[in-house]
Amino acid sequence: VWCRHEELVDKSLVLFHELASGYSSSKTLSKLDVITLALRHHGPAQLPFLNQSGNPRHRTTFYTTLTRILLMDDNGLLELELFMAPFVPVLQHLQAFFAQAAISEPDAATMSEAKGLLTGVLRDLRGVCIGTANRRAYVAFFDWLYPDYLPMLVRSVELWWNDSSVTTPLLKLMAELVHNKCQRIA
16 A cells, blocks of 8 residues: 555655665664565565556666665675565566567567557666666676666667657666766766
8 A cells, every 4th residue: 555655655755765875874784684574575566666657767776775775884785686586576577579570570469568568667777877886797797788788778779760769768877887987887
């Protein structure tokens, strides 16, 4: 029920982000069971606010905060693969969709479902990318993303080049990937 109240979700995520901004408070947060659980199980099935159409920017904020908590020390790099695991089935489903779309024209319901999954995962991955504040974390994220999933993003632009609901989050993710903040790109 609470996930439909955008103001409540917004204020909760702002508070979560502010709490995770400081080193000592972030360290304390990382020891909480609820945060440990969220770092392992963070998909829309567990967190219904991620599926609400009125909350698209909240997805990016949420994943930025979770990634910063995960990567605040070197142990987080070891757990990055586990953290990224919930994205894999979604991205594999999208890869299968694009492979099928290359063969035959998908129906409108399948297109709509794929578009919704794609825009959601693009916002999530942008949040993860924003949360990678140093070179080692960025390289670990980029190595996870490329070559397995980045070509699929090219296919998405080829299919939905004229749909801003796809191109905007995709271009924002690409802009974040090439932005050399904190000298994270070697």
